Amino acid sequence: MSPYPQEGMELSGVELRYIVNEIAARVTSGHYISSVNAVTQGSLLLKLHHPTQEDIMLMLSNRGMWITKLKFKPVEDNRLERAAQAELERAKIESIEQAGSERIAVIKLRMLDGSARMVVCEFFGDGNIAICNQDMQIIAILNSIEVRHRTLKAGLRYAFPPSRGVDVFNLSLEQLLTLRNEAKNLDVLRWIGRSVSMPKKFVEEVAKRSGIPAGKQAGQLADDEVGRIFAVIKGLVEDVSLGRNHEPVVIMAADKPIDALPIITDEASKLESKKVPTFMEALDEVLSVEILDVGRSSKTVEIDKQIAMLEHDLAEQNKAKEAVLQKASAIRKLAGELMAISYQKDDGALHDVIAANAAEVVVEKGVKYLHVAGEKTEWQANLAKLSSMLFARAKEMERGNASIEEARAKLLLQIEKLRNQTAAIHRKIVVQKQAAKEWYERYRWFVTGDGLLAIGGRDASSNSALVRKHLTEDDIVFHAEVHGSPFFIVKNASAPAQAGSIEPSLQQVAQATVAFSRAWKDGLSSADAYWVLPEQIKKGAPTGQFLPKGSFVIEGKRSYIKGIEVRLAVGVTEIEERETLVCGPEEAVKKRSLVYAVLLQGGLDPMSAAKKAKAELVKAAGDGDLGESIKRMSLDDFVRALPTGQSRVSFAARGQPAIAGSKGN
Numbered sequence: 132m133s134p135y136p137q138e139g140m141e142l143s144g145v146e147l148r149y150i151v152n153e154i155a156a157r158v159t160s161g162h163y164i165s166s167v168n169a170v171t172q173g174s175l176l177l178k179l180h181h182p183t184q185e186d187i188m189l190m191l192s193n194r195g196m197w198i199t200k201l202k203f204k205p206v207e208d209n210r211l212e213r214a215a216q217a218e219l220e221r222a223k224i225e226s227i228e229q230a231g232s233e234r235i236a237v238i239k240l241r242m243l244d245g246s247a248r249m250v251v252c253e254f255f256g257d258g259n260i261a262i263c264n265q266d267m268q269i270i271a272i273l274n275s276i277e278v279r280h281r282t283l284k285a286g287l288r289y290a291f292p293p294s295r296g297v298d299v300f301n302l303s304l305e306q307l308l309t310l311r312n313e314a315k316n317l318d319v320l321r322w323i324g325r326s327v328s329m330p331k332k333f334v335e336e337v338a339k340r341s342g343i344p345a346g347k348q349a350g351q352l353a354d355d356e357v358g359r360i361f362a363v364i365k366g367l368v369e370d371v372s373l374g375r376n377h378e379p380v381v382i383m384a385a386d387k388p389i390d391a392l393p394i395i396t397d398e399a400s401k402l403e404s405k406k407v408p409t410f411m412e413a414l415d416e417v418l419s420v421e422i423l424d425v426g427r428s429s430k431t432v433e434i435d436k437q438i439a440m441l442e443h444d445l446a447e448q449n450k451a452k453e454a455v456l457q458k459a460s461a462i463r464k465l466a467g468e469l470m471a472i473s474y475q476k477d478d479g480a481l482h483d484v485i486a487a488n489a490a491e492v493v494v495e496k497g498v499k500y501l502h503v504a505g506e507k508t509e510w511q512a513n514l515a516k517l518s519s520m521l522f523a524r525a526k527e528m529e530r531g532n533a534s535i536e537e538a539r540a541k542l543l544l545q546i547e548k549l550r551n552q553t554a555a556i557h558r559k560i561v562v563q564k565q566a567a568k569e570w571y572e573r574y575r576w577f578v579t580g581d582g583l584l585a586i587g588g589r590d591a592s593s594n595s596a597l598v599r600k601h602l603t604e605d606d607i608v609f610h611a612e613v614h615g616s617p618f619f620i621v622k623n624a625s626a627p628a629q630a631g632s633i634e635p636s637l638q639q640v641a642q643a644t645v646a647f648s649r650a651w652k653d654g655l656s657s658a659d660a661y662w663v664l665p666e667q668i669k670k671g672a673p674t675g676q677f678l679p680k681g682s683f684v685i686e687g688k689r690s691y692i693k694g695i696e697v698r699l700a701v702g703v704t705e706i707e708e709r710e711t712l713v714c715g716p717e718e719a720v721k722k723r724s725l726v727y728a729v730l731l732q733g734g735l736d737p738m739s740a741a742k743k744a745k746a747e748l749v750k751a752a753g754d755g756d757l758g759e760s761i762k763r764m765s766l767d768d769f770v771r772a773l774p775t776g777q778s779r780v781s782f783a784a785r786g787q788p789a790i791a792g793s794k795g796n
Contacts, residue, residue, distance in 0.1 A: 193258020
């Protein structure tokens with residue numbers, strides 16, 4: 132029997148160790164949860180944001196946890212969503228660990244107020260997700276449970292389940308020998324599976340690599356055989372959990388992914404499979420399809436019930452049709468044989484024909500009848516007449532079958548209509564690969580009226596990263612003489628700036644540099660900015676002096692632009708056929724946005740201003756795909772786009788979108 136699942140993949144503890152280590156390696160101390168959204172009843176999608184690194188989309192499901200490259204839309208409500216948003220959003224990730232070798236992962240987060248949150252994810256049985264405080268008291272839980280060894284519900288302390296088997300990561304040869312001695316009537320496969328807590332797909336591989344017959348009794352294993360099994364277990368566990376010798380594959384069945392493996396086992400080599408770059412991607416493909424299948428089914432439960440009832444009725448109609456046709460056929464056969472002997476005066480032949488057709492002659496209330504196929508016809512001494520009566524009855528039954536066929540056709544039509552409804556619903560529930568964001572989208576950015584890409588830092592760290600990683604000799608650098616000013620790089624602007632051919636663009640970048648400084652928060656109506664060439668930027672402090680992070684020494688002449696108005700706009704633009712937010716000078720944003728809103732200083736806190744800006748952009752977009760696309764945008768993305776401090780929306784309008792690309796990316 133194949134170890135590969137028919138009802139969904141199960142993530143093993145050994146595989147989970149690799150997944151946890153991989154996620155922990157990619158999530159740094161600077162990542163925080165910027166948004167939490169439900170996908171299905173059993174899954175939440177966490178967006179992990181970092182000021183200077185790429186965002187990470189982490190899926191937490193009752194089936195597993197993994198970094199996804201897919202783009203999900205909500206399929207159904209999740210009872211944990213609101214609590215997760217309230218308790219986890221804005222929290223920084225401190226650690227991600229596995230509980231021993233169990234199929235349990237624990238994410239530790241640090242809130243803005245310094246308190247801790249623990250997210251416990253269980254990937255066995257029906258699966259579970261629990262949000263706990265730092266004392267492991269459950270704040271909210273996906274599925275409350277009450278079983279013999281533990282009770283999990285809000286208000287109680289979280290309790291880990293009893294351990295099953297030996298921790299495979301700390302297994303010793305002595306332990307395995309002891310387990311062999313304690314084995315009763317267990318074959319090798321069952322013994323390994325129960326003792327060492329390994330999934331069947333790996334247990335069979337251990338036996339295969341050890342050269343031990345699968346049916347051999349564990350108690351009959353010699354010490355050297357146990358030693359071989361131990362060596363293979365340790366090697367396989369290290370390969371899987373440490374990412375060593377990985378050859379990840381997705382197991383396919385009828386063109387559908389059903390399981391993911393980090394290594395090619397002997398059993399997997401016999402099945403249809405495809406290679407993928409990493410086990411994380413394999414897991415993403417399999418489990419994403421799986422949770423969406425569950426979501427699709429939940430959307431069509433009532434329709435599926437109707438289809439099942441109609442299919443039952445259809446089966447009954449088919450039975451009725453078949454029964455009628457069989458009866459008519461039996462009667463017609465008997466009628467033909469009776470007609471054939473109607474001119475004979477041979478009672479023996481008549482008796483044989485009646486017997487051969489499982490018919491019989493009976494007398495009821497003094498009247499003689501011929502019974503055949505559950506039907507009775509009054510007996511006629513004239514066999515030709517009797518035959519004609521039987522033929523007539525067969526025809527009558529066949530004509531009556533037409534009404535059954537008509538009812539059957541109506542049922543088929545109803546079933547087809549409902550299936551089309553189901554298919555239409557399922558087609559709407561799809562996933563797409565997340566479009567890779569441009570490198571500059573992690574910074575502040577916009578495209579000037581001349582088509583030049585301007586990129587600015589968000590804080591000291593991103594200022595430093597921007598200048599050190601992305602400044603080239605063809606660029607120019609903007610800064611403002613205001614506390615907290617970002618550095619803005621204008622790509623490929625050195626030659627045209629020195630030639631004086633891009634004055635409007637220089638004005639726009641100067642305005643962005645001033646507006647994204649403390650000038651906005653402090654309520655300054657105008658300020659000065661300047662630009663310099665790359666060679667004027669010195670990344671090291673002079674001897675004996677200290678240079679704060681994100682600061683640089685600027686030497687030589689500075690080209691000033693003075694008295695710049697502090698004013699911005701936020702808009703929705705397109706990059707590679709996807710909508711995204713951009714914030715910058717009004718003229719630049721207006722020219723390249725589908726819709727935009729002008730921002731002024733003061734009024735609303737960042738979150739309220741973000742909500743207002745989003746609402747105004749939706750209104751400006753009107754009904755249609757653009758409005759729906761803006762509605763789906765994360766409020767956190769709006770907060771990140773807006774300047775630091777209070778803001779208010781002056782007005783929103785349709786833009787004048789040009790091509791959203793630039794000359795300098």
